[in-house]
Amino acid sequence: MQTTQHNNSTTSNRSNNYIYHSLGNIDPDSQDQYNFFGVIIDAAYPYKTSNGKYICTIKVVDQTIHHKGESSSPLFANVVIYAKRFEDLPIIRRVGDIMRVHRANVKFFNDMRQFYVNLQYNSSWCLFHQNQDKDDDDFDDNDSDENQNGEDQEMLDQDQLKEKQLERQEKRRYKPYKFSGRSYTFDINHEKIIMDNIRTWGQNYFANNYVITKDMYMLLKDCKTKMSNDESQEFDLLCKILKIFEKDENNLEIRIKDLSQEMWFMSVPRFKFQSLKQGEVIRIRCVEVNLTSKRNVIQTKNNTNILRFHPSSRIATELSKVIEDETDMDKVLGDEASDIVMNAVVLTEITDSSLARGQMFKLTDLFLNFDQIPENLRERNAFRVRFYCLRIDPIDHREVVQAYCPECSETYSCETLEKEGKGKCKSCKVECKLIYKMQMLVKDSSSQMNKNFYRILLYSFDEDRGNDFFSNVRPCNLYKNADALETIEKQIKAMTKFNVWIDAIIERQGAFFLIRDTKITQVIN
Ligand SMILES: [Zn+2]
Structure with missing residues (x-):
């Protein structure tokens, strides 16, 4: 691709060799080879096929084949380029660029025209920027050969300078930034009009249409x-x-x-x-x-x-x-490599790995628009959320563990119980068990900018509903177990610290959301 050979002359014998067709006017049943210009709307990266060849597929449109709006089904022509070497194939970096193809074969494939460009035979391609007038392209187009010579510049007056500049611009407009083979031809008299037309059309097409439709x-x-x-x-x-x-x-x-x-x-x-x-x-x-x-x-x-x-x-x-x-939530999620989030900590882990990878729900949706959540998700009743705690109740942390009656669901303070926490329900006379009963007032990123906060409960009357929530401790009489109280208080304190987040699974029970399958795993001092 080193030597570039312009063919700007009208007298050239080759200038008449290329007749360009609009994509829609090319007969897909024809055995002929065709030349065309197209606006690129999509392109894969070149890759090696199983038979050792390299291949690249590109979607192109023009005035005669294209789709409009956002919802219409995509309409385009496929260009499939084959080559022996990877470096012979185009690497497309920007949609909207113009592609010129010489000597392509054509077939109907999936109701669309598919062009075959085989570089091992006589086919070729050239790529042009969508817009070469403005200085808005930051691609390296290897234009150093066009840089002006300082000595010349001093000899020219203002008008001459302008003229030279225009000339250079004009030359740049019709110079491909990449092409196959060692050289390319561009018949300025013949191809300039086609090029200008498709460029203008392409710019308008992209300015007024989404081009990339939903099914793409x-x-x-x-x-x-x-x-x-x-x-x-x-x-x-x-x-x-x-x-x-x-x-x-x-x-x-x-x-x-x-x-x-x-x-x-x-x-x-x-x-x-x-x-x-x-x-x-x-x-x-x-x-x-x-x-x-x-x-x-x-x-x-x-x-x-x-x-x-x-x-x-x-x-x-x-x-x-x-x-x-x-969002602030994203910053927490992106906990690595960012200076902004360096201090953000996710305190907990979800213990059920199948739920840990699930979709994240907004508290607003769960608390205010629960009916709008799809039925299958409501039935599963396990919602992954990420929130931070504004406040934890009860304030007296010794009351975080309560004696619970499995018969009537009544709870009692452990204050009057002995160290083991054994006690009977005052009304049912059945043996109570010790559970966590704690309320968190929380916010997440969906409620961060408003006054709303939500109440999430750690209420471990059922074994898998949070008895393992705190690290290194299980529900016990906190009035009589100083070490356990200290362990829990430390973790409660960590939960309400700035920039500390709880990643949790919650489930809905009546009007409440209860934490489950969640465990504190980080230690913060
Ligand atoms: Zn009872």
Whole structure:
């Protein structure tokens, strides 16, 4: 790709060789080879096939084949490029770029035109930026050969300078930033008009349409449930980059969120994706969900591609507003590698691993809109939540353990009981057992900005409802066990500290939510 050979002359013999067709005017049953321009709306990363060839698939549209709006089903043409070597294939970084293809074969595949571009024969491709006029492209397009010579500059007056600048701009507009083979041709007289037309059309198309429709990506909130049945399944995403961290020499950790407003983590190779920016809306191709991680982790693969959007495209401007920025809850979830969250601690662990990876519920939804939660989830009655405690009752921590009557559910203070806490119910005369009876006034990120707080109970009348909640202690008479009282008081104190969060499973019983399958595992002094 070193030697570039422009072919700007009208007298060239080759200038008449290329007749360009609109995508929709190409007969898919034809045996002919076709030349065309297309606006790229999607592209995979090149990968090696089982027969040792390299392949790259790209979706293109033009004035004659495209879909409109958000909901319409995607309409495009597929371009499949084959090559012997990886480096002969295009790596697409931005949707909206223009692709020119020479000598493609065509077939109908899944009701769409599919173009075959075989670089081992005589096919070729060129890539052009969507918009070369504005200085808004931060891609390295290796234009150093066009940099002006300082000596020349001094000899020119203002008008001449302007003229030169225009000339250079003009030249840049029609210069591909990547092309296959060793050289390319561009017949300025013939192709300029086609190029200008498709560029203008493409810019308008992206400015007025979402282009990426709902059936072209998965929501982050669905990827665990939909993928857990088949671990090898790949999917695509559409999300916003909340934060980028330098993970190590070779990798960046990016935090992403999409329209489901869930935050996920993704580690990406630095050399492939170093131009990504915080706040940017991106399309991610070919990823998997990491089902073994406790955090929400998207796993990249060799053929994962991340595509950026032109800043003026509708999907980028609208989604960057609709998708939330990082919330305080996200900061807690992203407990690693961030200076902001350095002091945030999640005090507890969920002891049931199948629940620990479940979806996180908002307290507002559970307490105020419980009926709107899907029936199957309400029936399961185990909701993962993350909250912080404003206050814990009773204030007298010796009363946190109570004597409970299994017959009438009445509870009594242990104050008058002996050390073992043995005692009988005053009305039923049956043996009581010792349980935790504690109330937490809590908030989560959904209620952080309003006055609402919620009451969650640690009420361990049932064995698996929280007898193991505190670390290194079980319910006992706290009036007579000084060591146990100290152990519990220390943990209660930790629960109400600033930036300490409780990750818990709660279940609904009548009008109350009770903690279960949750244990304090962190020690804070
Ligand atoms: Zn009783």
